[in-house]
Ligand SMILES: NC(=O)C1=CN([C@@H]2O[C@H](COP(=O)(O)OP(=O)(O)OC[C@H]3O[C@@H](n4cnc5c(N)ncnc54)[C@H](O)[C@@H]3O)[C@@H](O)[C@H]2O)C=CC1
């Protein structure tokens with residue numbers, strides 16, 4: 001293995017560890033969640049990152065069920081309709097105030113009298129809500145998957161736990177996707193409206209058949225895979241694109257994983273099931289609609305924001321897209337005169353994906369259990385912003401915890417589209433005896449770094465191993481003895497992704513894995529190895545990796561392009577294998593360069609490949 005020392009050009013390293021330490025603010029005592037494996041049993045205390053709440057306002061008072069009587073009962077505000085079974089569970093433990101359709105002002109005035117708040121997607125839980133709660137609100141329960149309506153940062157700053165219910169509505173969402181697929185293909189909604197208007201238009205509403213047609217499922221997670229399974233039953237040929245899904249899970253359902261371009265350009269129907277993330281935001285736009293088969297039909301039960309709605313209107317008007325069926329919108333509810341709502345070739349439903357009796361009962365029970373557990377001081381396995389690290393361990397491991405998450409985050413972004421991740425190996429180099437170094441937190445953080453950027457799942461110390469297993473990720477750990485001081489917990493952490501292709505060939509190690517390595521220097525996590533190239537950049541902001549022919553002037557050329565864009569370089573380092581042959585340049589940047597700047601970097605003749613990575 002060739003790993004040579006980096007030649008370093010250090011510009012402005014900045015400390016950012018405190019800001020990156022996982023969530024929450026005050027002390028919390030955790031108890032084993034019912035029927036879930038737990039490795040938490042200790043009192044946790046995390047550093048305060050905001051003055052609210054004070055220690056005296058302990059955010060998880062130990063309320064035992066027996067003590068929860070009469071006026072000692074906590075109060076739960078249920079702001080959107082919740083299934084009866086969930087309400088019954090809540091009432092056993094708390095006073096329950098069901099107040100629906102509150103205005104933002106009414107919500108703010110009520111919330112200061114409540115210990116918990118339960119919402120679906122229709123209530124915006126903003127910073128103002130947390131401020132108005134004046135420290136009393138201890139938990140927000142989202143009775144569903146997406147938590148885009150909850151200001152997580154504000155919740156964390158105010159010491160408020162957020163929990164969700166990620167599994168109980170999966171089938172309902174998949175069934176709604178299939179309902180939209182079939183009704184769109186047969187013009188059910190349009191024909192129904194026409195008959196109700198007194199017409200009988202048999203020729204106008206001739207549909208298209210599903211059998212033998214190709215359906216592309218984009219996002220092969222919980223909902224997407226259930227849609228695929230059902231579409232197979234309808235005799236459709238199903239392909240899927242999900243850069244992070246294991247190919248064997250797809251194969252087991254009889255679905256081929258393909259690239260994004262292949263999925264959208266070869267299919268007759270496209271069904272969207274990815275989370276809304278910075279990468280998927282408006283991923284369907286003029287350019288991607290332009291690559292689709294003329295007359296394609298699109299179903300969206302994921303999130304409105306994955307589609308550029310104006311571009312979809314254009315694609316419908318010029319016939320690129322024959323029909324669309326939409327359950328979700330960028331802004332909900334959309335304006336009544338919204339062009340997509342009014343479009344004759346679009347079927348719309350008002351975010352009904354999770355709205356079945358069964359799913360709402362399931363979601364209500366799931367969220368009620370999580371909220372009651374949280375009020376009792378337990379940590380729910382579905383906690384979204386839960387503290388992950390015991391204080392005593394955190395004080396020592398804090399920068400390594402950040403390092404582990406960032407290495408996971410970097411590694412997953414180096415995976416080529418279409419190649420699912422199955423094996424993850426984490427290698428710790430340490431002078432400590434294995435019994436003296438508890439790596440569960442680090443493993444959980446690597447898992448968090450790998451999974452969170454690509455899914456709607458939130459990973460914490462409780463659910464990390466479970467979540468990895470659910471997603472078919474096999475995580476192994478290896479320790480290498482380092483002849484150094486045992487005072488320092490770790491010398492380095494390496495994350496290997498095995499049996500995957502990389503979009504950046506330079507990230508592949510001699511053993512064929514995607515490999516990134518980091519170290520903590522002066523308390524700050526650094527990236528120190530990519531593939532077989534030693535580099536040295538602090539892990540903050542964003543990183544551009546370039547593989548190039550090793551020749552003079554490269555740093556200047558790339559630096560100039562970034563300077564023209566006003567992109568500040570925080571750190572730069574060049575690692576070589578053999579002088580004048582190959583080198584990797586790692587450039588830390590504060591801002592995200594635009595596409596044009598990245599293209600200019602890629603166009604420099606000596607640059608063989610490059611990749612932009614968000615931390
Ligand atoms: N309309 C409704 O009422 C409902 C909507 N949803 C939404 O459906 C979506 C999926 O939910 P789940 O299946 O539970 O989440 P999930 O996390 O199980 O699945 C999401 C999948 O998308 C994949 N993915 C991430 N980035 C991608 C990309 N760039 N291209 C293709 N695939 C990508 C992930 O690898 C993952 O496998 C979420 O946005 C959720 O909010 C969920 C339930 C009800």
Ligand SMILES: O=C(O)C(=O)COP(=O)(O)O
Nearest residue numbers: 120121143144145146354
């Ligand atoms: O669970 C989700 O992500 C959903 O989109 C369902 O939203 P809802 O609970 O029906 O408002």
